[in-house]
Each structure stands twice: as structure tokens, then as C-alpha cells.
């Protein structure tokens with residue numbers, strides 16, 4: 001008789017930033033509209049919203065703005081960092097989600113497409129810095145897998161199909177959260193292993209999937 005395979009892996013949970021852990025929606029939209037306006041392109045918040053979460057220049061292409069990418073980035077960062085820019089808030093349940101990973105003996109990692117200094121600023125403004133063990137910026141979609149792999153990430157939580165692709169590329173369990181522009185069907189189609197309506201649902205789900213003796217995950221299937 002063979003003993004059951006008792007495989008344990010350390011719990012490392014990665015989170016996307018925008019519309020997963022923090023809401024900098026208003027701030028992003030405002031910076032985009034002003035930056036594109038400087039370059040002679042008028043766009044509305046409604047036009048921009050479905051394309052958030054991508055690199056700046058990709059969003060510009062998506063809304064049909066033929067602008068110089070470097071000029072756009074420069075102006076966008078200027079407006080994004082203005083002291084009177086709309087505040088970045090924590091998404092509902094973000095604090096509890098990070099805490100529950102720690103309580104389960106795990107580490108927390110943030111991997112975002114955002115400019116790296118803006119990642120740290122957003123976490124600080126949302127009051128989440130102390131609950132994040134490592135943060136990476138300037139990685140989009142599958143590129144996020146490099147950071148996820150280097151941190152040994154076991155679960156990655158995000159609101160974008162690119163986040164699901166990154167999770168799979170890194171061999172992590174992909175959790176899609178529908179607090180961004182993508183619904184359950186879009187996230188499942190992109191390979192989500194699980195979708196949740198918000199981070200409170202993630203916090204409710206996690207403990208039952210973590211082993212009793214420390215940071216070990218049960219097998220998914």
C-alpha cells in the first residue's frame with residue numbers, strides 16, 4: 001500500500017493592483033483625459049473605461065488616439081501625480097483579503113502594470129503598504145508571470161483576462177474578481193480557475209483551501 005502523497009507548498013498570494021486591491025479609476029481617467037487633451041485628442045470617461053488596466057499606449061490605441069507614446073506617458077504621469085488628483089481608495093475587502101493571507105501563514109505579493117513608483121504610492125494612499133510583502137510594477141498580462149514565478153506565487157487574483165493568463169503562465173491558481181471591467185464569462189474564458197464577485201468572497205473562500213498545519217494548499221481538483 002502506498003502512503004498518500006502529502007505535497008505542501010508555501011502559500012504565496014499575488015494580487016493585481018488596479019480594480020483588484022485599489023480603486024484609482026477616477027485618478028486614471030482624469031489623468032488620461034487631461035494628457036490626451038494636451039495632445040489634441042478629446043476622449044470621454046465612457047470611452048476609456050473598458051480599456052483600463054492596459055499599458056498607457058495600448059489604451060490610447062484602443063480609443064483611436066494616434067499620439068506619441070512617450071509624450072503621452074510624460075503628460076499622464078504629470079497629471080496622475082498632481083496633488084489635487086482624485087484619491088486612490090482601497091477596494092472593498094482589500095484589507096481583509098491581505099490580512100487573511102497573512103493569517104493563513106502566507107505571503108502577499110502585488111504585481112501591476114502601473115509605473116513602479118505609482119504602485120508604492122497607490123498602496124500607501126489606500127493604507128495597504130504594511131500588508132504587502134513584495135510589490136512589482138510595469139508588468140502587464142503574461143509578463144506578470146516573471147514576478148509571480150520569482151515569488152513562488154501559488155494563487156494570483158486579478159480583474160483582467162491578462163491576469164488569468166499570467167497566473168497560468170506562472171503555474172498559479174487563477175482567481176478572477178469581477179470588480180473591474182470584465183465579467184465572470186470573460187474571466188472564465190481567459191482561464192480563471194475560480195471567479196469571485198469581490199474580495200470579501202475571496203476572503204471567505206481562502207481558509208477552506210489552506211491546509212491546517214501552516215501555509216500549505218490542498219490540491220485544487
Ligand SMILES: [Mg+2]
Nearest residue numbers: 016018019053
Ligand atoms: Mg486590474
